[in-house]
Amino acid sequence: MNYIGSKHSLLPFLEKVWREVRDGDEQTACDIFAGTGAVGRMFKRLGLRVIANDFQHYAFALNKAYIEINHQPRFAQLLKAYQLFTNIEAVNSSGKVLALLNSLEGATGFIAENYSPLAKRFYYSRDNAEKADAIRQAIESWREQKLISEAEYFYLLASLLEAIDQVANTASVYGAFLKQFKASALRPLTLKPLELSNHVKGCEVHQRDANDLIREIECDVLYLDPPYNHRQYGANYHVLETIAAYDAPKVSGVTGMRDYQRSRYCQSKRAAEALEDLVVNARTRHILLSYNDEGVLSTEEIKRILKLRGRPKTFKRKYNRFKADNGREYKRDATVEFVHHVRCVK
Numbered sequence: 638m639n640y641i642g643s644k645h646s647l648l649p650f651l652e653k654v655w656r657e658v659r660d661g662d663e664q665t666a667c668d669i670f671a672g673t674g675a676v677g678r679m680f681k682r683l684g685l686r687v688i689a690n691d692f693q694h695y696a697f698a699l700n701k702a703y704i705e706i707n708h709q710p711r712f713a714q715l716l717k718a719y720q721l722f723t724n725i726e727a728v729n730s731s732g733k734v735l736a737l738l739n740s741l742e743g744a745t746g747f748i749a750e751n752y753s754p755l756a757k758r759f760y761y762s763r764d765n766a767e768k769a770d771a772i773r774q775a776i777e778s779w780r781e782q783k784l785i786s787e788a789e790y791f792y793l794l795a796s797l798l799e800a801i802d803q804v805a806n807t808a809s810v811y812g813a814f815l816k817q818f819k820a821s822a823l824r825p826l827t828l829k830p831l832e833l834s835n836h837v838k839g840c841e842v843h844q845r846d847a848n849d850l851i852r853e854i855e856c857d858v859l860y861l862d863p864p865y866n867h868r869q870y871g872a873n874y875h876v877l878e879t880i881a882a883y884d885a886p887k888v889s890g891v892t893g894m895r896d897y898q899r900s901r902y903c904q905s906k907r908a909a910e911a912l913e914d915l916v917v918n919a920r921t922r923h924i925l926l927s928y929n930d931e932g933v934l935s936t937e938e939i940k941r942i943l944k945l946r947g948r949p950k951t952f953k954r955k956y957n958r959f960k961a962d963n964g965r966e967y968k969r970d971a972t973v974e975f976v977h978h979v980r981c982v983k
């Protein structure tokens with residue numbers, strides 16, 4: 638998923654830094670601002686037990702799938718109940734269930750009524766929005782009927798979120814939609830199997846405010862990737878939030894925005910205080926913190942905060958900035974991406 642602040646393309650750099658600073662006997666990593674789950678998945682791939690967290694519903698769903706699930710679910714109950722579709726050709730059970738969902742007829746529902754041309758909003762074509770409603774309703778009803786487990790529920794929900802993002806008619810985020818449908822938005826919504834990484838027992842995912850959760854957990858490495866600037870994730874991904882929660886919220890304005898939780902890390906006046914509270918209360922051996930040179934916090938401020946726990950070391954890399962496909966002119970094409978490390982001795 639093309640996500641503001643995603644560390645997907647920085648993973649080789651992050652892994653290199655981690656290999657340089659680790660002792661080798663670390664067992665638990667916490668990705669407390671997990672977003673798409675890219676960094677938690679890296680730690681899981683390296684064999685660590687991961688605690689992932691994000692206060693957005695869609696991020697929680699993605700992490701529940703990618704971090705907690707270790708292999709393709711079997712959907713035993715559901716397949717038993719739907720004897721009929723055992724004749725669907727697919728390599729495995731999850732393939733069969735995804736094929737069934739992909740074959741559903743569109744239905745009326747919150748997505749079509751609020752984010753498609755039916756509402757004069759062009760986030761999705763009417764066909765894709767109605768299909769998404771049908772799929773979302775099926776997933777919810779299977780859960781209510783106890784035909785799928787919690788893991789299976791989040792597997793399907795994450796697959797829907799990934800697929801619906803691929804056909805969104807936006808420049809990149811959901812703060813606005815394009816007036817004309819672009820070619821990718823007219824492709825049919827198609828759920829695909831999730832790529833799951835290796836088997837690590839006991840991974841857990843939370844949907845909490847990071848500053849609350851930090852007081853309740855312990856880990857060997859705490860990875861911090863807070864928002865860097867004023868762009869609130871709740872506003873920029875409000876449509877995905879509603880599809881994940883499917884809670885029929887009150888929406889308003891041209892974009893159909895829902896109420897959303899604001900992060901202190903996006904506010905210049907409150908970010909330092911929030912980060913200091915997080916760092917001081919962390920029960921961990923290492924802290925790794927990603928930030929760039931254009932964030933609301935200066936590098937000096939970050940170092941001052943990390944020094945409360947030990948001697949910070951900074952690693953840096955040039956990084957192509959996140960660009961929306963909206964013709965906007967950017968002053969710089971690249972930013973400097975920092976990873977700060979501190980071994981907690983205080």
Ligand SMILES: C[S@@+](CC[C@H](N)C(=O)[O-])C[C@H]1O[C@@H](n2cnc3c(N)ncnc32)[C@H](O)[C@@H]1O
Nearest residue numbers: 642643644670672673675692846847862870900
């Ligand atoms: C820079 S993004 C993380 C990106 C992630 N590392 C990735 O690769 O996808 C920051 C994330 O922090 C979450 N967030 C912001 N404030 C938060 C808070 N106070 N508690 C929990 N999550 C928060 C946002 O929802 C967003 O997903």
